[in-house]
Structures are given as C-alpha cells and as structure tokens.
Amino acid sequence: MEKLFLVGKEAQKLRQAHLDDVNSRDSHLPYVSFTSSSGRYENLDESGENTLRVDVTGGLPERRLRPEEILPDPAAPPTFTVDQAVDKIGFGKFQLKLSCLAGFAWMADAMEMMILSILSPALKCEWELDGWQQALVTTVVFCGMMLSSAIWGKISDKYGRRVELLICSFITFFYGLISAFAPNFLWLLFLRGFVGIGIGGSPQSVTLYSEFLPSKQRAKCLVLTEVFWALGSCFEVLLALFVMPTLGWRWLLGLSSIPLIIFDIACLWMPESARYFMASGQTEKAYAVLQRIANENGQPMPPGELVTDAGNSKDTAPRGRFRDLVGPDMRRTTLLLWIIWLGNAFSYYGIVLMTTELFGAGDTCHVSQQAALPKPPCPLECPLFLTAVIIDLLGRKRTMALEFIVYSIFVFLLCICTGRVVMTLFLFVARGFISGAFQTAYVYTPEVYPTSMRSIGLGMCSTMARIGAILAPFNSQVVLNYSVYGAISIFGCVALAAAGASLLLPIETRGREMKDTRVIH
Numbered sequence: 001m002e003k004l005f006l007v008g009k010e011a012q013k014l015r016q017a018h019l020d021d022v023n024s025r026d027s028h029l030p031y032v033s034f035t036s037s038s039g040r041y042e043n044l045d046e047s048g049e050n051t052l053r054v055d056v057t058g059g060l061p062e063r064r065l066r067p068e069e070i071l072p073d074p075a076a077p078p079t080f081t082v083d084q085a086v087d088k089i090g091f092g093k094f095q096l097k098l099s100c101l102a103g104f105a106w107m108a109d110a111m112e113m114m115i116l117s118i119l120s121p122a123l124k125c126e127w128e129l130d131g132w133q134q135a136l137v138t139t140v141v142f143c144g145m146m147l148s149s150a151i152w153g154k155i156s157d158k159y160g161r162r163v164e165l166l167i168c169s170f171i172t173f174f175y176g177l178i179s180a181f182a183p184n185f186l187w188l189l190f191l192r193g194f195v196g197i198g199i200g201g202s203p204q205s206v207t208l209y210s211e212f213l214p215s216k217q218r219a220k221c222l223v224l225t226e227v228f229w230a231l232g233s234c235f236e237v238l239l240a241l242f243v244m245p246t247l248g249w250r251w252l253l254g255l256s257s258i259p260l261i262i263f264d265i266a267c268l269w270m271p272e273s274a275r276y277f278m279a280s281g282q283t284e285k286a287y288a289v290l291q292r293i294a295n296e297n298g299q300p301m302p303p304g305e306l307v308t309d310a311g312n313s314k315d316t317a318p319r320g321r322f323r324d325l326v327g328p329d330m331r332r333t334t335l336l337l338w339i340i341w342l343g344n345a346f347s348y349y350g351i352v353l354m355t356t357e358l359f360g361a362g363d364t365c366h367v368s369q370q371a372a373l374p375k376p377p378c379p380l381e382c383p384l385f386l387t388a389v390i391i392d393l394l395g396r397k398r399t400m401a402l403e404f405i406v407y408s409i410f411v412f413l414l415c416i417c418t419g420r421v422v423m424t425l426f427l428f429v430a431r432g433f434i435s436g437a438f439q440t441a442y443v444y445t446p447e448v449y450p451t452s453m454r455s456i457g458l459g460m461c462s463t464m465a466r467i468g469a470i471l472a473p474f475n476s477q478v479v480l481n482y483s484v485y486g487a488i489s490i491f492g493c494v495a496l497a498a499a500g501a502s503l504l505l506p507i508e509t510r511g512r513e514m515k516d517t518r519v520i521h
Contacts, residue, residue, distance in 0.1 A: 078304030082274050083215070083513045085290045085302050091217045092297030099221060101266055102209040103228035105169070108259035109202045110232030111239075112176060112195060115256050116141060118240045122249040127185055139470060140189050144196020146466035150322070152201030153459020157279075157320030157452065161208035162272045164455070168201025169264050176257035180250040203442075203462045207455050210446040211273045211514065212293070218447070219396070219510075223388045223439045278308055278516050279319055279451040308516045319452045325460060333448055334457070336501045340400065340441055341461040343498030345468030346475075347407060348434045350491050353476035355427050387436035395510040396444040397502050403437035404499035406430075408492040415485050434495070447509035451516045 080088075120134040156164040172195055179191035206222065213221055236256060243252045271293075277286035287306045294301045318324070325334045391399045410430040414423065441461070449457035480487040 079307045080302040080304050081307060082278055082286065082290065082516060086212065087214045088302050089294045089297050089299045091214050092299065094293045094296040095213060098209060098212055098270065101270060102205050103225055104259065104266070105202060105205045105263050106225055106228040107232030107235065108263055109199055110229040111236040111256045111259065112172060112199055114233040114236040115252065118252070119249055122244065129185065133185065135473070136189060137192060140193045141196035141199070142466050142470050144193045145200040146463050146470065148197040148200030149203070149462035149466065150456060150459040152204055153456035154320040156204045156207060156455030160272050160276050161204055161455065162267065162270055164201055164204050165208065166264060166267050168198050169260050172198030173257050173260035173264065176260065177254055180253035200462065203458055204455055206442050207446050207458055208273055211275045219391045219443050220388045222443045223384060223391060226384050226435060226439045275451040275516055320456045321453065322456060324453045325457055332506055336505050337445060337461050338464045339501040340498050342464040342468040343494045344434065344438050344441055345465035346472050347491055347495045348438055349469045349472040350476045351427065351431050351434060353473055354480060354487070384432065384436055384439060387439060391440055391443065392510060395508050396440055397505050397508050400437050400440045400444070400502035401499040403433040403440065404495045404502065406433045407437065408495040411488055411492045411495065414488050444509055447512065447514055448507055
C-alpha cells in the first residue's frame, strides 16, 4: 500500500503528522479522525462516490476532500503489509510443514474426542455406571471446552498464538495421561474436565495456520484440515481394537495422549504469527518471521517498509477484548456467527448421535425396537472435497448457506420410512454437508475478524459451538425416543435458521485481505 498525502495546506500537514506521530505519547497534535463513505481512507479513487472527511477537534476546521484530490506521495518510500508479503512469498515448503503440523494437531484432538464413545461402555462394565453417569463422561469434556474456549482466545490475542498452543496442548496431554490412573469415577470426571479445558484451545491452531496462508490457498487448505480430523478418529478406533481387548481402557487413554506431546515438541520449530507481532507493535519481529518464510520458500521479500494495513509502522490497539466483538462495527457479524456456530455444532453432533440410534433400529420407523447393529467406525465426510471446490466459486456465505440447506433437506428425508440402505445414504449426505458447513465457518471466522480480536472471536464462536454440542444429545437421544419426526424436524429447522444467518452476514471475505487493524466507522 502506498502512503497517501492530502492536497491542501492544513490537510496535508495534518495527515502526514498524524501518520508519523500517532503512536507517540508526547504528541501535541489535536484529535483527528479520518472517515469516508466507504469506511476506509486508502484507495479512495476506486469510485467517484467516495469522499474523505478529516474531522479535527482543537483548532482546524472540518474539511471534505474529493477522491481526485488524494494522490500518492512520490517521495514516500514503498511499503507493504503482512498480507501482501504472504501473498508475494506464496505457498511453499514452509506452508507444507505448517499444514502437516496443524493437521497433526487436529488428529491428536480428534483422538481425544473419539475416545469418549469408546470409554463410556468400558467404564459401565468395570464400574457398573448408570446411564446418566456414562453421559457425564462426555458432558464434562464439552463443559471444559465451553468454559475455556474464550479464555484461550484472549490468551492467544494477548500473548501469542504459539504460546497458547503450547500451553493448551500440554494441558490436554498431561491430564489425558494421568486420567489413565484415575482411581474412581469422580477422579476420572475431574481429570477429563481438564482434558476438555485443554481441547478448548485447539481451534486456535486454525488462527495461526490461516495467518500464514496466501489468500488463494487459504480456503482450500483450511477446509481440507478436516481430513486430518477424520484420520485421527479412524486411528483411534483402530488403536482401540488392538488395545482394549488385551490391555484395557487405561492403556488406551495413556497411548492416545502421546501425539499431543509430539505436537508440543514440534511446535518449537513453529514461529509466532507475523500478524500477531504487528498487532502487538513488534514490527522488527514480524519482518524477521516473514524473512524466514521467504528464505524457506526460496522467494524474495517485497521491497520497502513493513506497515499495518492502516499505513502505520506499528499498531498499539488493545487486543483480546470481548467488548470489541460486540462493538458497533462488529456486533452484527458476531451475533450471526454465534447463531451459525451453535446451529452447526448442534446439527453435526446431533446427526452423529442420531446415526447411532437409527442404525440400532435399522430404520426411522422402529427406533424403540433397537437391534445391536454397529454404526460406521469412521466419519463419513467425503463431501468436504466438494466444499474445497465451491468455497472460492460461491463465496463463504453462500457456501455455508447451501450446505446448511442440503443438510436440512436430507435430514427431513429421514422422516420417510425407508430401509437401512436408503437411510444410510441420507445420513451420509447430511453428515458430509454439515461437516463442510463447519469447515467453511472455520474459514470465514478468522478472515472476518482483525488480528487484534481474531483469536477471541474464534474462541467465542467455539464456546457457542460447545453449547450446541451439549444440547444435541437431548434432542437426538431424549426427544428422539418420544418422537422421531419431532427430533428430525428440530435438526432441520435449526439448520435452516443457520442458513439464514449465513446469508445475513454483512461481509463476504472471499478475495478480501485479512485485516490487521480495526476500521471504526
């Protein structure tokens, strides 16, 4: 981005002085705000309808300038932003290594989540647990995730993405390991609750990963990380098949925690996000990170000075504040995203649990007459590859809306009294498309929030998702036993509501730079 100066004696002097002195505590400038009809002051010559207004408190009159009066300063040195640097360096060896590392994190967390469906039946036999006690083994993990997600987001925004990932993955490993030595049911609940607290920070790997990806590859790479989640789930099932019959559930818990400590050790290679360094005013460190990426990829750095997308060399805006999420500029986006994430998790975990119930009965007409038929051991998520194709064609908003609608259609089709084969097809398509909607939300959310609140924005969305996950069993297991059609209708209607919320989002992030600073209108 080129530096801009304003033609006109007072305006030109004030604008340049503001850019040079905005971060100085000793500044004697009057209070200045720059606004425009488009909500930004760079590239105003794109449309003749945009105007720039300089509002000054303390001495100079208000002045309104036309776009043609805003010209690039020929004497100013060239500048570039983190987004421009990442795009110029491109996708290379560094991003390939980071993709494997982020995927490994997803695999490790998927194993800890998949173990919940394996652990409960084993504990029921060994400790003679009641049904509600079995349910608590799962619920306590989701509660830990719900309570910690926003806190991890705040830590990530204030102290760094890498620091947050190191801490949360070690907590998950440590409590996952020692839960294998739990002497009784209450101790197991306590320790698994801390496992949930650790897992609550795992979505921040998406934040770090997205901040290193060029804009052209970002959506596809983030969507395809779900493949690693599926691989982790399948690996946990295979591990259980070998370990459970001979060594028991304690060995399974211990062995399942090992990938997390491997991830922690691998994180020592991973650099901190350059965007985080810029948001925290550490421009030199941000430049060093970008230089490292360029060296690994064998590409040159852009020439000039590294600046924020507001044109400043440093950004000292507060980071990780909840109130910024519901401020005037982000309130609508935040509230709609909360609806989308809650509906997404409610629908996803609901279809997973409902699959068990319907497979047990053989069809939707005989849910109360369950036979002992197993559900498929691995996730049915092949439509994710379709999501990776259409997300850049249709955009994030319409992709989410389309996948919610397709999910709801095939959920409503379960109301038809069909055989096992057709029911399996309906469940396969529904689960695949809701997985795609979930991954699209993981793409959209980091893109729409600026760096100063990106992690806490994703963390709060993850909190809403855990609320949806906690509510899902009541519909897919309790309501389903009273009315199959009632439970199915609830899942379908919630998905349609999430589709509507997707279309109402005010910002489409396809082709849009990931912002480092807030633009307050």
